[in-house]
Amino acid sequence: MPKFMDVHDGFVGVTEEQLGEAHAADLAIEGDEGVHFEKAWLDPASGKVFCLSSGPSKEAVQRIHERTGHPTDQVFEIAVEV
Amino acid sequence: MPKFMDVHDGFVGVTEEQLGEAHAADLAIEGDEGVHFEKAWLDPASGKVFCLSSGPSKEAVQRIHERTGHPTDQVFEIAVEV
Secondary structure, rough: OOOEEEEEEOOOOOOOOHHHHHHHHHHHHHHOOOEEEEEEEEEOOOEEEEEEEEEHHHHHHHHHHHHHHOOOEEEEEEEOOO | OEEEEEEOOOOOOOOOHHHHHHHHHHHHHHHOOOOOEEEEEOOOOEEEEEEEEEEOOOOHHHHHHHOOOOOOOOEEEEEEEO
């Protein structure tokens, strides 16, 4: 199953609780697309969020994020990890 | 110890072996700055690399990457992870 890293902007000042809620919303429906969100990292100073996931395609990852209200065009397929 | 996610551009077509060499070069000198690079993810199609590290500061992370020949200005301090 391909892995993906996606990047979100605009999460300035978001708290751990809020990030947890956003992540939980993704987890609640990810199965509809065969996606799994493994991890999310937040820098509330810059507003960047990085999400690591696995799934069938970039578009499947994007559809889950769109439905939960945090769409992104920045999805990268991870071919190599070390 | 703070955690950081940094992003590199321009790694188009880089192989697993080449990413491994770049990562090994960082690991070889990271102790000079009290940094540890935990993981690196590559999308060779777009040329994006994401590195997860821990260390005393953004600047410490940047100094290691500069010395090993892959500098970046995109370093984000991870305050929250879920």
